[in-house]
Amino acid sequence: MTITVAVVASTTRYMTVIEEMNIFFNGKIVVVARGVFIIQAFPIGGILPESVVDTLKDIDTVETVVPMLFNLNFKLENEEVQPFPFDVTIGIPTGNWSVLVGSTTLKNGSWPSAESDSRVVVGPSLAGQYNMTVGSTIEIEKHELEVSGIMETRSAFLSRSVIMPLKLAQETFRYPMQVNMVIVTPNEKADENELSDRIEKEISYVMALSDLERNELTEPILSQVETWNMGIKSVLFFLSMVLVTVVAVMNVSERRKDFATLVAIGASRGFIVRVVMTETFLIGLFGGLIGLAFGTIGALWLGSTYTGIPITLFFPGVFEVVPLSFMLEILVSTVTVSCIAGVIPSIAATRMNITEVLRAEY
Amino acid sequence: MRIKIEDLTRKFRVGSSEITAVSMVNLEVNEAEFIAIVGPSGSGKSTLLNLIGLNDQPTCGKIFIDDVDASLLGGGELRKIRLFRIGFVFQTFNLLPTLSALENVELPMFLAGKSQKEQREKAVRLLENVGLRDRLYHRPKELSIGEMQRVAIARALANDSEVIVADEPTGELDSKTAKEIIGLLYNINRNRKTTVIVATHDEKIVEIADMLYTIRDGKLKFEH
Numbered sequence: 001m002t003i004t005v006a007v008v009a010s011t012t013r014y015m016t017v018i019e020e021m022n023i024f025f026n027g028k029i030v031v032v033a034r035g036v037f038i039i040q041a042f043p044i045g046g047i048l049p050e051s052v053v054d055t056l057k058d059i060d061t062v063e064t065v066v067p068m069l070f071n072l073n074f075k076l077e078n079e080e081v082q083p084f085p086f087d088v089t090i091g092i093p094t095g096n097w098s099v100l101v102g103s104t105t106l107k108n109g110s111w112p113s114a115e116s117d118s119r120v121v122v123g124p125s126l127a128g129q130y131n132m133t134v135g136s137t138i139e140i141e142k143h144e145l146e147v148s149g150i151m152e153t154r155s156a157f158l159s160r161s162v163i164m165p166l167k168l169a170q171e172t173f174r175y176p177m178q179v180n181m182v183i184v185t186p187n188e189k190a191d192e193n194e195l196s197d198r199i200e201k202e203i204s205y206v207m208a209l210s211d212l213e214r215n216e217l218t219e220p221i222l223s224q225v226e227t228w229n230m231g232i233k234s235v236l237f238f239l240s241m242v243l244v245t246v247v248a249v250m251n252v253s254e255r256r257k258d259f260a261t262l263v264a265i266g267a268s269r270g271f272i273v274r275v276v277m278t279e280t281f282l283i284g285l286f287g288g289l290i291g292l293a294f295g296t297i298g299a300l301w302l303g304s305t306y307t308g309i310p311i312t313l314f315f316p317g318v319f320e321v322v323p324l325s326f327m328l329e330i331l332v333s334t335v336t337v338s339c340i341a342g343v344i345p346s347i348a349a350t351r352m353n354i355t356e357v358l359r360a361e362y
Numbered sequence: 363m364r365i366k367i368e369d370l371t372r373k374f375r376v377g378s379s380e381i382t383a384v385s386m387v388n389l390e391v392n393e394a395e396f397i398a399i400v401g402p403s404g405s406g407k408s409t410l411l412n413l414i415g416l417n418d419q420p421t422c423g424k425i426f427i428d429d430v431d432a433s434l435l436g437g438g439e440l441r442k443i444r445l446f447r448i449g450f451v452f453q454t455f456n457l458l459p460t461l462s463a464l465e466n467v468e469l470p471m472f473l474a475g476k477s478q479k480e481q482r483e484k485a486v487r488l489l490e491n492v493g494l495r496d497r498l499y500h501r502p503k504e505l506s507i508g509e510m511q512r513v514a515i516a517r518a519l520a521n522d523s524e525v526i527v528a529d530e531p532t533g534e535l536d537s538k539t540a541k542e543i544i545g546l547l548y549n550i551n552r553n554r555k556t557t558v559i560v561a562t563h564d565e566k567i568v569e570i571a572d573m574l575y576t577i578r579d580g581k582l583k584f585e586h
Contacts (some may be wrong), residue, residue, distance in 0.1 A: 102434070261456040264417050265470050265517065266445025268438070355409070355418040
């Protein structure tokens with residue numbers, strides 16, 4: 001059960017993060033370099049000249065164009081590089097923050113006000129991990145940057161983000177006049193899919209992805225993870241059922257004398273079934289609870305190992321990593337599986353021959 | 363309760379051979395009698411008592427309980443007779459190890475659906491009667507062998523059984539404790555008018571029994 005909770009909770013969390021990323025640019029077209037690998041809206045690698053912004057603005061059905069420089073695996077001082085999807089920096093032209101963060105507010109400080117600003121806004125998880133407050137200085141790629149604000153968000157993605165003016169990002173990561181994604185908002189008259197086709201036609205080196213296309217890119221990954229989850233769950237639940245059956249059969253066989261005595265003093269077959277089923281129910285309940293406890297710790301540990309985020313930072317958001325509904329599902333499934341596993345031993349307990357058992361036990 | 367046994371036979375198959383543990387036994391037990399059945403090990407005493415206690419089915423022959431043929435009764439009716447009318451005392455006591463002395467005595471009353479209060483009051487009274495007032499909450503492993511047998515006797519009386527079937531109740535006990543248990547069974551028989559059927563080697567029981575039977579190779583013989 002521990003393994004089920006740890007593995008399934010971790011993969012489910014991964015899926016949640018990916019699904020969460022899709023809502024960032026809802027109704028918008030994401031333009032990236034042709035051929036790059038995309039996870040939901042975000043490109044892994046691939047560079048576009050910043051001049052692509054002007055080309056896009058020239059298209060008559062385009063309402064707004066916001067370029068971004070999205071960078072993974074940035075290095076805070078003395079820290080190891082961590083893999084996706086945590087720890088990202090995003091450069092956006094000042095004043096366009098809402099394109100990415102939506103209605104997210106700052107719990108402290110303010111957004112950088114000018115392109116020349118060397119100030120950044122950080123996610124609450126990063127701020128907590130590195131004890132950042134407004135006014136703290138952080139070093140990324142040998143650039144000293146000042147924290148101007150800390151976001152108030154529960155988004156796993158934004159919680160681990162550093163957001164800064166586009167120019168500052170280009171300078172910090174040495175991508176002058178370059179971006180790696182552009183967010184295009186179609187105007188009222190435009191059809192999102194038609195516009196994305198048109199962009200690809202007019203600018204040969206880009207991919208323009210509508211909501212539908214982004215979903216289609218991610219769908220196979222999510223469905224594969226889902227299938228693996230189901231497979232892991234099924235196999236582990238089956239193993240649990242076998243184990244509980246074995247434990248219950250051993251339990252019944254070790255207490256044959258007790259069950260025979262119960263029948264001899266007048267217990268009904270139904271009573272014996274209830275005794276065995278209650279025991280397997282309790283095995284399931286307590287096994288499930290213990291499995292949940294260890295599995296949750298396991299999921300947090302996996303998350304911590306995978307992202308490099310200290311495990312203590314996961315504790316306040318433990319129900320995001322292992323949601324209550326998932327805990328309930330696991331507990332109900334475990335108890336159900338245990339009760340099913342109790343059927344064979346309970347039948348075995350009622351079918352024993354009292355005299356033979358009592359004779360053998362003397 | 364009257365018990366009448368006619369041509370009772372019980373055979374067991376062991377590997378390829380067949381063993382006749384009880385052979386053509388005839389017996390009549392009337393209310394409030396104290397009956398002793400004596401025989402060497404393997405003579406068929408326990409098999410006969412299990413048949414009388416309705417724990418086992420005969421290969422052939424009949425057992426009548428108050429003139430009702432037990433072979434015609436269903437599992438539920440046999441269970442009710444075991445629960446309410448016949449109390450079984452095992453040589454090895456067969457107390458449930460996870461329950462206290464009190465809970466072991468309450469168990470048949472619980473199975474009979476009596477109220478918790480009634481269970482508790484009666485179990486305490488029965489344990490007091492068998493001299494275990496100070497041992498109510500002890501588990502079997504915390505009791506001496508004699509005390510365990512007393513609890514087993516109290517359990518057999520929990521639902522006011524009309525018959526106590528005791529399979530070598532003093533077999534595991536030292537002579538002093540055995541004497542006490544015999545006295546206890548005798549008092550139950552005389553004071554409560556409970557029929558007692560005992561399989562035993564114990565000469566003391568033989569002395570106090572109203573009727574003595576011997577059993578050898580599964581054949582029962584009336585002695586006096």
